[in-house]
Amino acid sequence: PWLEPQQNSRLQGDQAVAGGGTGLVNGQELRWKGLTLKVVGILEPTNTTLDEAIFFPLDAAYRASQTVLGTPDQFPFKLGQITGVLVRLEPGTKHQVIAQEIRPYLSASRVLEASPLARTVGVETSGIGFYGLVVSGVMAIAVIILIASVFSMTVNERRRQLGLFRSLGATRLFIFSSILEEVGVVALLGGIIGLGVGELVVYFGELYLSAAFKVTLLLPPTADLVPFIIESLIFGVGIGALASTYPAFVASVMDPYEAIRRGE
Numbered sequence: 001p002w003l004e005p006q007q008n009s010r011l012q013g014d015q016a017v018a019g020g021g022t023g024l025v026n027g028q029e030l031r032w033k034g035l036t037l038k039v040v041g042i043l044e045p046t047n048t049t050l051d052e053a054i055f056f057p058l059d060a061a062y063r064a065s066q067t068v069l070g071t072p073d074q075f076p077f078k079l080g081q082i083t084g085v086l087v088r089l090e091p092g093t094k095h096q097v098i099a100q101e102i103r104p105y106l107s108a109s110r111v112l113e114a115s116p117l118a119r120t121v122g123v124e125t126s127g128i129g130f131y132g133l134v135v136s137g138v139m140a141i142a143v144i145i146l147i148a149s150v151f152s153m154t155v156n157e158r159r160r161q162l163g164l165f166r167s168l169g170a171t172r173l174f175i176f177s178s179i180l181e182e183v184g185v186v187a188l189l190g191g192i193i194g195l196g197v198g199e200l201v202v203y204f205g206e207l208y209l210s211a212a213f214k215v216t217l218l219l220p221p222t223a224d225l226v227p228f229i230i231e232s233l234i235f236g237v238g239i240g241a242l243a244s245t246y247p248a249f250v251a252s253v254m255d256p257y258e259a260i261r262r263g264e
Helices: 058-067 095-102 114-157 159-167 172-213 222-252 256-262
Strands: 015-018 029-032 035-042
Touching: 035 058, 114 159, 114 172, 114 222, 159 172, 159 256, 172 222
Parallel strands: 015 035
Antiparallel strands: 029 035
16 A cells, blocks of 8 residues: 555566655665565655665575575575465454454464554544644744833834824835834744744754664654745744734824933
8 A cells, every 4th residue: 555556556576665765766676685675666655664675476486495405594484484474454344353364374473453552542542643733832922922012112113103103194004014014024024034943953853863762753754845835935924923913003004203202
């Protein structure tokens, strides 16, 4: 199921499928322990050890064991030895039934079902999304309050300037829209800087996590990042405009004379 639809999922004896982290490409040949295999498919990245694995038919391993029989240093597996088997069940099949059928042939084996493991991981990680949403909401509220406070102080310091604008004929709508435009530009620049800093954090963080935990971090493709960047900038400008609505309204309804007289 991990293969691309156009790739052949039925392997011949000398064919193999490579994980996404092996660096191999379709058509490339590789040799290992007397085996000569041709890569005919590349698995999609899974961020697991499967990305570094190469899959080939069991018959090919048996042929290799017979070819180099008597030289365990070259091929240390004997005919009939199996370390693990991945079984894909038909829909509706119970893994307990399959386990009972396998045990007579592999008495020392242990059958593991993938879906409960995936569900367990899903339950353990389900709170991460909610926690991230709560943190984002708290940060958004804090940013709105901070922006509103900053621009309230800005409006207060520019009281005389705004009063002069009003006395020269500027309408309330002009004052209101001018402050919103100013906030929008500042928020847009802040969003661009924030995304740039975030990209640096992700880049260096990826290097550290990859080295520390021996995993490959999967980043979204560029086609998915572009809409995310645009949405982030729009969201940032929207937050800034929302936070500055009250200071802009206060500035637009000020009496020109009072603003000039009480301005600094």
